[in-house]
Amino acid sequence: MDPNIKIGTDNDEILGIIHTETLLPGMILEADAYTADHVKKIGKEQLITEDLINSLKSEKIEVLYYTPHEDESQESFKLIEIETKDLYPGISLKGDAFTLDGRKIVGRDDIITTDMIKSLEELKISKFIYKKPSYTDFYRLDKAIVSNELVEKSVTLGKEIEDCVQKKVPLPKKDIENIIEQLIGEISVSEAYTILNLLKLKDFDDYTYTHSINVAMISILFGKELMYSGEKLKTVGMGAILHDIGKILLPKEILSKKGDLDPDEWEIVKKHPQLGYEIIKKQKDFGLEIENAVLNHHENYDGCGYPLHISGNQISEYTNVIMISDTFDAITSETPYHKSFPISNSFLAIQNLSGSKFNPRFAAEFINLMPQRLYGRPLITQNSYVMLNTKEVAQVIRVDPAQSLRPVIIIYINGKMEMLKYPIQVDLQIDKTRYIEKLIEDQQLLQTLEIIKKK
Numbered sequence: 001m002d003p004n005i006k007i008g009t010d011n012d013e014i015l016g017i018i019h020t021e022t023l024l025p026g027m028i029l030e031a032d033a034y035t036a037d038h039v040k041k042i043g044k045e046q047l048i049t050e051d052l053i054n055s056l057k058s059e060k061i062e063v064l065y066y067t068p069h070e071d072e073s074q075e076s077f078k079l080i081e082i083e084t085k086d087l088y089p090g091i092s093l094k095g096d097a098f099t100l101d102g103r104k105i106v107g108r109d110d111i112i113t114t115d116m117i118k119s120l121e122e123l124k125i126s127k128f129i130y131k132k133p134s135y136t137d138f139y140r141l142d143k144a145i146v147s148n149e150l151v152e153k154s155v156t157l158g159k160e161i162e163d164c165v166q167k168k169v170p171l172p173k174k175d176i177e178n179i180i181e182q183l184i185g186e187i188s189v190s191e192a193y194t195i196l197n198l199l200k201l202k203d204f205d206d207y208t209y210t211h212s213i214n215v216a217m218i219s220i221l222f223g224k225e226l227m228y229s230g231e232k233l234k235t236v237g238m239g240a241i242l243h244d245i246g247k248i249l250l251p252k253e254i255l256s257k258k259g260d261l262d263p264d265e266w267e268i269v270k271k272h273p274q275l276g277y278e279i280i281k282k283q284k285d286f287g288l289e290i291e292n293a294v295l296n297h298h299e300n301y302d303g304c305g306y307p308l309h310i311s312g313n314q315i316s317e318y319t320n321v322i323m324i325s326d327t328f329d330a331i332t333s334e335t336p337y338h339k340s341f342p343i344s345n346s347f348l349a350i351q352n353l354s355g356s357k358f359n360p361r362f363a364a365e366f367i368n369l370m371p372q373r374l375y376g377r378p379l380i381t382q383n384s385y386v387m388l389n390t391k392e393v394a395q396v397i398r399v400d401p402a403q404s405l406r407p408v409i410i411i412y413i414n415g416k417m418e419m420l421k422y423p424i425q426v427d428l429q430i431d432k433t434r435y436i437e438k439l440i441e442d443q444q445l446l447q448t449l450e451i452i453k454k455k
C-alpha cells in the first residue's frame with residue numbers, strides 16, 4: 001500500500017484509509033481508527049465484532065482513517081498489494097480490492113474475468129490493494145503450485161509439441177518426460193494448500209497447451225493424493241499433457257470460436273481423441289496406457305461418451321484420473337465456450353457428474369482429497385450455506401468427513417424463495433432425493449441469510 005495516501009484533514013496529516021465495508025468480524029486493527037472529524041471509533045488491537053460493524057454502518061460511517069505504522073503499515077491492516085499482471089481469469093480475491101487512492105474496483109469473491117483484467121489495464125491501473133480477512137487462514141492466493149520457471153519451460157514444451165505435430169515429425173519424448181519429472185518433483189502434497197499459478201496463462205489462443213499443462217499438474221496432484229508413486233505418476237502426467245494433442249490438427253477457427261458450436265463443428269471437435277491416438281500410436285514408445293488415455297478421455301462411465309462408447313471398468317484408472325482433472329480445469333477456466341465456474345462449485349459439478357460421466361469411486365476421491373489443495377479448505381464445513389437441487393437454501397449443521405457432501409442441514413428457504421416459518425432439518429445421507437448443487441459464497445447474500453435466520 002502506498003504509505004502516502006493523503007486525506008484532506010485540517011493539519012494535512014498523512015493518513016491511511018479503511019473502508020467500513022471491508023471490515024470483517026474477527027479482525028484486529030493494529031492502529032487506532034478515526035472518523036474524518038477525529039472521533040476514535042476502533043481502538044488499536046480491539047476485536048472487531050459484527051455489532052461494531054453494524055453500528056458504524058448505522059451511523060453511515062463509510063471510511064475510517066488511521067496513522068500507518070512507520071515501517072509496517074502494510075502488515076498492520078493485512079493490506080496486500082497486487083499487480084494487475086498477476087491476476088488471472090477464474091480466481092477471486094478474498095477481500096475487496098481498491099486502487100491506491102481508495103476506489104473499490106473488485107468486490108471480495110467476485111470472479112476475475114478476462115474482461116475485468118482488460119478494463120483494469122485500459123484504465124492503467126497496474127497495482128491495487130486488497131484486504132485479506134485476518135480471521136482465517138483458509139484462503140491463500142499467493143502460493144504457487146510450481147515455480148514460474150517450470151511453468152515457462154512447460155509452455156515452451158507445449159509450443160514444441162505443437163510444432164512437431166504440425167510438421168508431422170516425432171514428438172520430443174525425452175523433453176516431455178523431463179518436464180513431467182520436474183512437475184512431479186515440484187508439486188507437493190505436504191503444503192496445506194496450493195493454487196494453480198498456471199491458470200494465469202490461460203489465453204484463448206494458447207488454450208490447448210496451457211490447458212494440457214494444467215491438466216498434467218492437476219492429474220499429478222490427484223495422483224499424489226491417491227498415493228501413486230514413480231512410474232504411475234509419470235504415466236498419468238504424460239497421458240494428461242498429451243490428452244488433447246489431437247486438437248492441434250483441428251481448424252483454429254472452430255477451437256477459438258466464441259459461442260456455441262453447430263452440430264457439424266461438434267462432430268469435428270469430437271474427432272480429437274482419435275486423431276491424438278493416431279499421433280501417439282505412430283510413435284510406438286509411449287505405451288498402451290498413454291495411448292488409451294488419449295483415446296478414451298471423453299468416454300463416460302455410463303457409456304454415453306465418445307469415440308468408442310466404452311463404460312465402467314473398461315475405462316482405465318489413469319484415464320479416470322485424467323478425465324476428472326480435464327473437466328475440472330475446463331470448468332474453472334474461461335474458454336471460448338464458457339465463462340469460468342468458481343472453484344467451489346466446480347467441485348460440486350464433478351460430484352454431480354458422478355455415476356454418469358465419472359466413475360463414482362474416482363469422483364468421490366477427487367471431492368474428498370482435492371478441495372484442501374485447490375480451494376484451501378474442505379468444501380463443506382459446519383455453518384456453510386448451500387443451495388440444493390430443489391433450489392432450497394439451507395445451512396450445514398453437521399458434516400461427516402467421510403461423506404462431506406451429504407451433511408445434516410437446516411432448510412430455511414423453500415424452492416420458491418419463501419422463508420419457511422418452521423425451518424426443517426434434513427440428513428442428506430438419508431434423504432437422497434436432495435443434493436447440494438451450489439455453495440453460497442456471495443458475502444451480501446450470506447449476511448442476509450444470517451439476518452433471516454435470526455428472525
Ligand SMILES: [Fe+2]
Pocket residue numbers: 243244272297298
Ligand atoms: Fe479432449
Ligand SMILES: [Fe+2]
Pocket residue numbers: 211215243244326
Ligand atoms: Fe482437455
